Amino acid sequence: MKLGYLSMIVTLLIWAGFFLSLKSGANSDLTAADIAFTRFLVPALLLFPLVWRARKSIQSIPWYYLLGMFIGCGLPYLLVAGNAMHYVPVSHGSALVPGTLPLFVSGIAVMLFKQPLSKHRVVGLLCILVGIGIFLGSSIQGFQWLQAKGHLMFLLASFMWAIFTICARVANLSALVSAGFISLISLISLLIMVALGLLPSELARSAYSSWPAQELSVHLLVQGVGAGVISAFTYLYAIKCLGAERSAAFGSATPVVATVLAIPIFGEVPGSTTWLALGFICTGSLVASNIFMKKDTSLDYQPPRH
Secondary structure, three states, X not given: OHHHHHHHHHHHHHHHHHHHXXXXXXXXXXXXXXXXXXXXXXXXXXXXXXXXXXXXXHHOOOHHHHHHHHHHHOHHHHHHHHHHOOOXXXXXXXXXXXXXXXXXXXXXXXXXXXXXXXXXXXXXXXXXXXXXXXXXXXXXXXXXXXXXXXXXXXHHHHHHHHHHHHHHHXXXXXXXXXXXXXXXXXXXXXXXXHXXXXXXXXXXXXXXXXXXXXXXXXXXXXXXXXXXXXXHHHHHHHXXXXXXXXXXXXXXXXXXXXXXXXXXXXXXXXXXXXXHHHHHHHHHHHHHOOXXXXXXXXXXXXXXXX
């Protein structure tokens, strides 16, 4: 049990580090394509043997489920989230992706699969909606249109991750095979788009000798090794030891961890409105995880394994 809690703490730090890395990339000369390169290179290479061995299982999955996994967790998702981080603080982005995930997953489950919603989950989802409203309302009221744009982009990213969650559950591949397959396809797509000039890349424009080696190494560790590989192990182990619902409940603390870490790293001190929105979203995500219920017939969800 203690190792399960330790694994979940490591997972939380990695998930928070994912958003901190996105913000660091947004504050630098690196483009979203460059950050995507650091995200997908390591898991694509390390997990390729697993993907190759599972190629027949992958081929048996309908293409639209694989496409949903790629869009919701691969290159399209990271480009949306990476660009959105230019407009909002870490606290907003980290709240609007994992925090609103149960809202979109439940919405898809109700509309497409006719899943029932318990009163308990409805309360949690309403809290999440209030938190979203506070974020958007504060931006619109202050005429901060770029920040509102960032909020909407992060909500789109959360919806994309919900699509991945549903498709990955139906595909029923192991977490490492899924991560390896998505990273491989994303890396190939990224290299093609950069080569064709469809995506701007500072790394492609500059000489290898002028690459910011120290900054890239940090992104490779956080994005590639941490979010791409290690978190898959630690989160799966936490689920095994603590259960899916308890692990999901811990995952709702991701925005708080990321926000606290962003204060000393980026000097982003949240105001009272941000803390209020965070409180509603984290509480709603916690309640919607069913941790307070012994039994619930609605669709279970898992927070994102970035």
